[in-house]
Amino acid sequence: MAAVLVAASRRRRPWLFLLLVMVLVLPFWWATVATGGRALVLGLPAAVLGIVIPAAVASVLAWREEGRTGLRTVWSGLVDIARVRPRWWWAVGLGAAPVASALGWLIGPRPGGTPAFPWYLTPLLFVVFFLGAIPEEVGWTGYLTARLTADHGVLGAGLIIGTAWQLWHSVPYLAQGHTWSWVAGQFLVSVLARILMVLLYRHSGGGLAPACAVHAMLNTVQIYPDGFAGFDPWPSVPGMLLALLGAAWLARRTARF
Template sequence: MARAAEAWTVIKRRLVEFAVVCLVLTWVPWAVLGLSGANVDEGAGSLVFSLAASGPSLAALVMWLRHRERRRRGHWSWRWPVAAVGLGALAPFAACVLSGRLPDLPGHASSVVAGAGGVLGAAAYTFLAGPVSEEFGWRGYVQPRLRQYYGPLGTSLILGAAWGLWHVPLYFLPGTGQHDDGLFTEQGLTFFLALFPLTYLMLFVTERLRGGVPAAILVHAAWNLTEQLVPPLGHAVWLELLVVTATAVAVGSYWRRTLPATVR
């Protein structure tokens, strides 16, 4: 009992340390950019912004090196890449279809890809801006430590809240998509609410399907890319939230049914 309490104390201390490193690496540069009025879309401002956006993954690297901890690796299987891409793309695409915007998708997607410098440019940006820069921290470092003491739902609620909090400064930084959407809008509210079921889906593919961080990167990339390729959803963002929440509930039901009775 005492040993378990001591282990949890160590984990909490490491998580707090991770949070401090992550916020210093991210929020401080973003604050400097915002206060200086720097352009985050080009030049030095863009470079600083991109490095700061990698705060979660960089913080995980610092923690792994500092404490010489082993990083958990995924298990290769055809199931988790397919599930990751499908679960990530489903809600934005379904919202596009249900809202009647499907006929506009080809034209909008073509313009987005062209604006990103072609297919390779769009793919590179999709993976680096968010998935790779964040997931080694959220799903690689924080998630497995929370899972030692919390169930899937508890872990998803805590990690989803932390993930959302980390994004808040972007709503006050001109030049970002979040700033354009606005914090106190439908887009802002549904963005934060969607992080909770999305976190649960990432937990499913990383843990239940044993895909590890690569699976989380695929879910994150599929979500981001599909959201960019489909036409602006407008009020249909609520459909997107409904679909991703229903998907998480369905996945949770499946996960529970397939767990051995001894660990339910």
């Protein structure tokens, strides 16, 4: 994977990317606030339509920087699941969110009643969320991760991307009526998850598929049992931290951290 990072284009402009995605999301924030955060689909507000922004910005910048080569690079690895080596990184990526949720269920309040979605729909929801993660991860992972990891390491890149990622979502969270405490908890869970995504990218062959899988699993887990509106992020923080520390330990054991 070191070769992938060395080959990453030094023409990438991560700070310009971050500026553009923050500016272009403003109309979607306005629509979300104007509609009172009303859900459009799966409990998600109007801002969900903004998921195309990272892919659009990444594709335009990559094309201007490197033409077809740059465009191919930011979209690479989307379906090449065989690129992930060793294969057990899939278990790490897909298992992190369920582990965090299970530990959160053990240490936090246990909601009862009928789930917002039947459990048998879980695989379908995962597929839907995976498809929805693609346009975001083309930007956050395909465009940003290699360059920022080369410049700042796994932890630095994860903190930068994770912070931007959650600021990008912050207004929709608040418009939906979530408290600042809830937003802070979601921020911590998501930044820890983003550091894990960067670590997976660094150590499992690069590409978009692992990041999309982690992103999709985060959403799938959070929709149970009471939907996004009923999800409490704070009990999941220790579990996500534990999953990240476990992944870092595995990376060190393979002498490639």
